[in-house]
Amino acid sequence: xxxxxxxxxQLMRAHWNGIWKFVYTTTKNREVANDLTQEVFIQAYKSLDxxxxxxSVKTWLFRIARNKCTDYLRSWAFRKVTPFSMIPHLxxxxxxxxxIKSLEHAAAVDALMTLTVKHREVVVxxxxxxxxxxxxxxxxxxxxxxVKMRYRRAIEALRTELEKEMxxxxx
Amino acid sequence: xxxxxxVRAGLEQIDSGDSELYQASVLRRIHAMDKGKxxxxxxxxxxxxxxxxxxxxxxxxxxxxxxxQGAMTASQKPLSQKTLQADMISLxxxxxxxxxxxxxIVSHFKMGKSSLVYGAVFQNPSVGSGIxxxxxxxxxxxxxxxxxxxxxxxxxxxxxxLHNGEHELVLIKGSPSVTSxxxxxxxxxxxTKVTPILTGTASQIDNGKWKTGSTMTQFAFxxxxxxxxxxxxxYQWSGSKGKYMLTPNEQFPxxxxxxxxxxxxxxxxxxxxxxxxxxxxxSEALYDAGQYKASLNMINDGMRIxxxxxxxxxxxxxxxxxxxxxxxxxxx
Numbered sequence: 001x002x003x004x005x006x007x008x009x010q011l012m013r014a015h016w017n018g019i020w021k022f023v024y025t026t027t028k029n030r031e032v033a034n035d036l037t038q039e040v041f042i043q044a045y046k047s048l049d050x051x052x053x054x055x056s057v058k059t060w061l062f063r064i065a066r067n068k069c070t071d072y073l074r075s076w077a078f079r080k081v082t083p084f085s086m087i088p089h090l091x092x093x094x095x096x097x098x099x100i101k102s103l104e105h106a107a108a109v110d111a112l113m114t115l116t117v118k119h120r121e122v123v124v125x126x127x128x129x130x131x132x133x134x135x136x137x138x139x140x141x142x143x144x145x146x147v148k149m150r151y152r153r154a155i156e157a158l159r160t161e162l163e164k165e166m167x168x169x170x171x
Numbered sequence: 172x173x174x175x176x177x178v179r180a181g182l183e184q185i186d187s188g189d190s191e192l193y194q195a196s197v198l199r200r201i202h203a204m205d206k207g208k209x210x211x212x213x214x215x216x217x218x219x220x221x222x223x224x225x226x227x228x229x230x231x232x233x234x235x236x237x238x239x240q241g242a243m244t245a246s247q248k249p250l251s252q253k254t255l256q257a258d259m260i261s262l263x264x265x266x267x268x269x270x271x272x273x274x275x276i277v278s279h280f281k282m283g284k285s286s287l288v289y290g291a292v293f294q295n296p297s298v299g300s301g302i303x304x305x306x307x308x309x310x311x312x313x314x315x316x317x318x319x320x321x322x323x324x325x326x327x328x329x330x331x332x333l334h335n336g337e338h339e340l341v342l343i344k345g346s347p348s349v350t351s352x353x354x355x356x357x358x359x360x361x362x363t364k365v366t367p368i369l370t371g372t373a374s375q376i377d378n379g380k381w382k383t384g385s386t387m388t389q390f391a392f393x394x395x396x397x398x399x400x401x402x403x404x405x406y407q408w409s410g411s412k413g414k415y416m417l418t419p420n421e422q423f424p425x426x427x428x429x430x431x432x433x434x435x436x437x438x439x440x441x442x443x444x445x446x447x448x449x450x451x452x453x454s455e456a457l458y459d460a461g462q463y464k465a466s467l468n469m470i471n472d473g474m475r476i477x478x479x480x481x482x483x484x485x486x487x488x489x490x491x492x493x494x495x496x497x498x499x500x501x502x503x
Binding site for chain 1: 174181187446
């Protein structure tokens with residue numbers, strides 16, 4: 001394999017999960033996340049020579065991912081797709097599994113999924129990827145001040161959503 | 172409540188699934204690109220495996236205009252770029268400008284049995300952008316075909332698509348991928364005339380001979396829908412019309428049985444999570460494969476999957492069910 005291929009292989013090892021989760025939380029569809037994440041790295045391979053090193057590789061990859069998600073969300077396919085595709089498996093999970101899932105992460109992820117795309121992407125990039133507001137601004141095409149504002153609003157919305165869940169016995 | 176830590180813990184719990192499988196798929200594609208054989212066959216894991224291992228010949232469209240230069244004989248030595256560009260411009264509508272295309276402006280390749288054809292992409296403020304094909308006659312170019320409806324193709328190749336010893340020209344717009352369906356046009360050259368013989372939109376194309384006794388290659392256009400579901404359109408050669416025509420899927424039970432049903436079955440039982448669109452796709456594929464009883468069973472299973480208000484809704488399932496039942500009645 002070419003040296004570019006090796007580079008992409010290394011990038012995939014380092015960033016696959018992060019990119020996948022970003023795409024998944026943006027599109028809310030696992031199949032689409034599988035497909036678009038592959039597309040991100042193929043695009044990166046094709047554009048390696050255009051990478052100007054003005055930003056970090058990580059920021060660059062997430063910018064590609066964000067563009068792919070934007071294209072997808074604008075496509076006719078998305079407009080017909082199930083808005084929240086976490087459809088349960090045909091085989092029912094055990095009571096124990098349901099309890100663990102709901103306690104550990106479903107509430108947080110469910111609450112995250114209620115946010116707007118702009119708020120959701122900022123939360124995922126900051127909390128999961130530890131990117132600064134300036135770096136996130138480079139990815140989403142906004143100033144660091146705007147990103148910071150979006151993040152604060154997103155956290156407040158999450159707090160409200162989760163507290164509402166607690167009071168209604170969601171978990 | 173520490174929202175940030177809570178969300179972080181939630182995000183960590185999300186399982187990204189078979190990442191190694193998908194990474195391997197990316198590396199295979201990159202490897203193919205490295206070798207200059209960009210296969211336009213990429214799709215999510217199951218189809219990739221199903222088609223690449225079991226299917227007939229998958230359409231490779233990586234070659235580009237100039238890729239066939241080595242195949243030409245001495246008597247077919249191409250004209251100089253300067254002459255070609257001047258000639259080509261003179262054949263196009265006034266104000267046209269030739270665009271650079273990999274890396275020559277006017278490229279040449281074989282079409283038909285062994286004819287040398289010249290091609291260029293151009294831009295015109297009045298008629299738009301497109302592609303022009305020309306042939307040499309007594310040292311000058313004469314226009315064979317021009318099209319601005321298709322626009323500027325992003326990929327051009329000229330394989331022997333019909334496996335008849337002739338070379339066709341395949342034009343592709345955009346960058347086909349799993350979530351991106353793009354326009355495709357196949358042109359045939361009879362020696363004097365260029366004719367579009369197949370036009371469609373797809374994210375992947377499959378070709379082979381799936382009908383007993385057929386002499387011409389058939390095509391399956393897989394067009395991505397959503398949630399892993401594809402709209403599959405079958406094209407068959409029509410001698411009377413001189414081009415490929417859209418043909419009902421039911422006429423290709425072998426193809427659906429061998430390739431489409433296994434794709435959906437794999438997605439349904441090994442993909443995560445189960446969704447209604449895959450169940451609907453499988454029901455439809457079973458119908459096209461002539462497996463009506465299995466199709467009806469799948470429709471019933473599909474309607475029990477939650478999110479009945481989302482597409483495909485139970486109404487869609489019911490419509491399909493009626494179609495299958497009608498077919499069962501007519502065949503009994």
